[in-house]
Amino acid sequence: MSTLHLVSVNLSGRTELTAQLRAAASADDSILFMGSGIYSLTTLPDLSGKLLALHADVAATGFSPCSAVALVDYATVIRLTEQHERSVSWS
Amino acid sequence: MTSPLFIQHRAPFDGHAAAELLDALLVSSAFGQNPTVLFHGDGVWQLIGPQEPAALGCKSLAAQLEALPLYDVENILVEQESLDSRGLSAAQLALPVRAVSRSELPSLLAEHSPVLRF
Numbered sequence: 001m002s003t004l005h006l007v008s009v010n011l012s013g014r015t016e017l018t019a020q021l022r023a024a025a026s027a028d029d030s031i032l033f034m035g036s037g038i039y040s041l042t043t044l045p046d047l048s049g050k051l052l053a054l055h056a057d058v059a060a061t062g063f064s065p066c067s068a069v070a071l072v073d074y075a076t077v078i079r080l081t082e083q084h085e086r087s088v089s090w091s
Numbered sequence: 092m093t094s095p096l097f098i099q100h101r102a103p104f105d106g107h108a109a110a111e112l113l114d115a116l117l118v119s120s121a122f123g124q125n126p127t128v129l130f131h132g133d134g135v136w137q138l139i140g141p142q143e144p145a146a147l148g149c150k151s152l153a154a155q156l157e158a159l160p161l162y163d164v165e166n167i168l169v170e171q172e173s174l175d176s177r178g179l180s181a182a183q184l185a186l187p188v189r190a191v192s193r194s195e196l197p198s199l200l201a202e203h204s205p206v207l208r209f
Contacts, residue, residue, distance in 0.1 A: 001201060001204075003200050003201075003206075016132055016173070016176065017100075017132065019172075019193065020131060020132070020170075020193060020196065023193045023194055023196045023197070024196040024197060024200060025197075026197050085204055086200065086203070086204040086205055086206050087205075087206070088098075088200065088206045088208055089207075089208050090208065091208070
């Protein structure tokens with residue numbers, strides 16, 4: 001069963017956290033970057049799973065995540081929590 | 092029914108994460124949920140003893156964690172890679188734990204729900 005990973009800290013410079021997330025995430029998982037987590041997306045992170053960023057946080061900051069990352073709204077986030085069996089918060 | 096997994100990644104005496112984890116474990120166990128706890132990252136420092144934090148106005152965390160089996164919290168795991176990168180070994184820890192590899196994270200997640208990370 002799949003997992004929704006919530007990343008709310010910048011992974012840049014956090015090599016151990018990044019390695020743990022990389023090990024934990026599987027191909028059918030979703031990884032949602034929110035808050036300061038969006039700054040992890042200056043380049044495409046080497047993670048398996050669907051990469052998503054919260055549109056409200058991207059719009060609020062003016063930051064442009066790399067184009068391969070899909071932007072999602074809050075309604076989609078709620079749908080994601082329904083579609084995955086569990087969520088894990090990485091902070 | 093799947094059982095909960097609690098993950099601790101914070102060093103001892105770093106905010107309230109340690110106390111929150113203990114509360115969550117004891118409540119979960121009291122309700123018969125058979126919780127599992129994994130220490131990784133700086134969370135492994137919570138398992139080092141002896142801790143004498145009286146000067147901080149705190150009790151030894153390791154001493155409290157040692158009591159977990161008395162409250163039927165038996166599944167206490169530590170990530171081997173987190174120990175290795177800190178020059179620690181499972182034998183140095185204040186309580187008996189089972190070392191698991193980072194590569195076991197996906198199966199660990201798949202076996203548990205919900206997952207709470209402190």
